[in-house]
Amino acid sequence: MNEKENVEINTKIETDSESESGAALSQIYSNVKVTFETLKTTAKSKKMKDTLDEAERLAQFSIPILIIGETGVGKNWLTQAVHNKRKSLGKLSKKFCEITCTGIPETLFESELFGYKKGSHNTAYKDKDGMAKMADKGTLFLDEIGEISLLLQTKLLRLVEQKKFYPLGAIEEEKTDAHFIFGTNKSWEALSDPGVFRTDLLYRMGIPLCIPPLRERQEDIEALMIEFKNSCSKHIGVLPLEINDDAKERLIQYSWPGNIRELKYVMEYAVILAATAPDTRKQIKPCHLPKWISKTKKQTQAEDVSMDTFETTHILPMQIKHILDVMDQEQGDREKALEKLGISEENMRLKFQSYLREGEDESLQSRIKQYYRPSKKGGKP
Numbered sequence: 131m132n133e134k135e136n137v138e139i140n141t142k143i144e145t146d147s148e149s150e151s152g153a154a155l156s157q158i159y160s161n162v163k164v165t166f167e168t169l170k171t172t173a174k175s176k177k178m179k180d181t182l183d184e185a186e187r188l189a190q191f192s193i194p195i196l197i198i199g200e201t202g203v204g205k206n207w208l209t210q211a212v213h214n215k216r217k218s219l220g221k222l223s224k225k226f227c228e229i230t231c232t233g234i235p236e237t238l239f240e241s242e243l244f245g246y247k248k249g250s251h252n253t254a255y256k257d258k259d260g261m262a263k264m265a266d267k268g269t270l271f272l273d274e275i276g277e278i279s280l281l282l283q284t285k286l287l288r289l290v291e292q293k294k295f296y297p298l299g300a301i302e303e304e305k306t307d308a309h310f311i312f313g314t315n316k317s318w319e320a321l322s323d324p325g326v327f328r329t330d331l332l333y334r335m336g337i338p339l340c341i342p343p344l345r346e347r348q349e350d351i352e353a354l355m356i357e358f359k360n361s362c363s364k365h366i367g368v369l370p371l372e373i374n375d376d377a378k379e380r381l382i383q384y385s386w387p388g389n390i391r392e393l394k395y396v397m398e399y400a401v402i403l404a405a406t407a408p409d410t411r412k413q414i415k416p417c418h419l420p421k422w423i424s425k426t427k428k429q430t431q432a433e434d435v436s437m438d439t440f441e442t443t444h445i446l447p448m449q450i451k452h453i454l455d456v457m458d459q460e461q462g463d464r465e466k467a468l469e470k471l472g473i474s475e476e477n478m479r480l481k482f483q484s485y486l487r488e489g490e491d492e493s494l495q496s497r498i499k500q501y502y503r504p505s506k507k508g509g510k511p
Contacts, residue, residue, distance in 0.1 A: 250299025
């Protein structure tokens with residue numbers, strides 16, 4: 131399985147103890163469990179309130195759920211809220227497991243989902259459970275499900291329909307009692323194309339639940355930016371900063387192509403700049419916002435920038451600058467810096483690797499090289 135040497139798969143397993151202290155609206159800075167109650171504190175719009183109410187009702191049943199929404203709208207948060215609701219009702223007792231399906235070779239996807247038996251391939255030195263088994267009596271979230279091949283869809287169909295599967299190299303089938311939740315940034319109409327997605331699988335993936343993009347629920351923006359602002363302020367040890375009226379107006383009028391994820395990064399960026407500014411009156415002003423926020427709503431929509439390009443040019447550099455600043459503060463002590471940041475060594479390495487490969491700021495790339503460590507598997511920038 132040579133693909134495994136070169137491809138990183140984004141998987142997450144949340145144990146019971148991790149679920150209790152997992153992230154809420156601000157993944158890095160909050161120790162509050164994601165529940166419908168925490169999500170409702172920032173849901174001021176009717177659209178989002180209706181979405182949360184519908185999801186909470188669906189959480190009472192074992193049927194699969196298909197969450198549809200643009201990149202960054204918070205599909206993962208809603209999934210965790212459903213998981214925790216089902217646990218509180220006694221319908222689940224085990225783990226929250228997640229696989230992000232984007233760009234995964236078929237053999238690697240199968241081994242991560244179904245597991246494998248010793249000797250099934252040249253690196254299978256012992257049996258390995260897949261996510262389907264680890265999520266037994268828990269939740270299995272398959273995000274970006276619209277990206278998997280038609281061949282993998284065929285194999286997934288049996289798992290969803292019968293809750294049975296064969297690990298690679300196995301002669302006996304295994305069962306799972308996982309609750310399936312799927313996520314996609316494709317529309318229902320796009321998934322309904324038989325050349326893209328199997329309709330028999332689509333209809334078995336459960337009731338579609340749509341999360342509206344942030345630009346369609348402006349009432350939520352102020353509550354969200356206050357949540358992220360306060361979380362970041364607490365994390366860096368400063369009192370919550372005021373947002374002046376001009377900055378607030380720009381934030382509310384901006385179209386947010388990156389949705390909640392972008393808003394979170396922008397508020398972290400603004401808090402750090404404002405908190406470290408020489409100005410004695412600590413408040414977030416327009417000068418503390420990224421330059422693209424100052425553009426008008428029409429200008430932003432006219433650019434029609436893809437989400438991949440947007441993340442590489444805007445969001446990723448902000449994340450990396452924050453990581454590097456913390457690394458500098460801790461004088462290169464990786465363990466202390468990673469604990470302070472709340473991220474893993476692998477997460478940091480992948481961000482560094484991505485920017486070394488695709489970023490444009492040479493000075494930032496130079497800073498990255500001071501701390502970048504290639505993968506032990508031989509990954510290259």
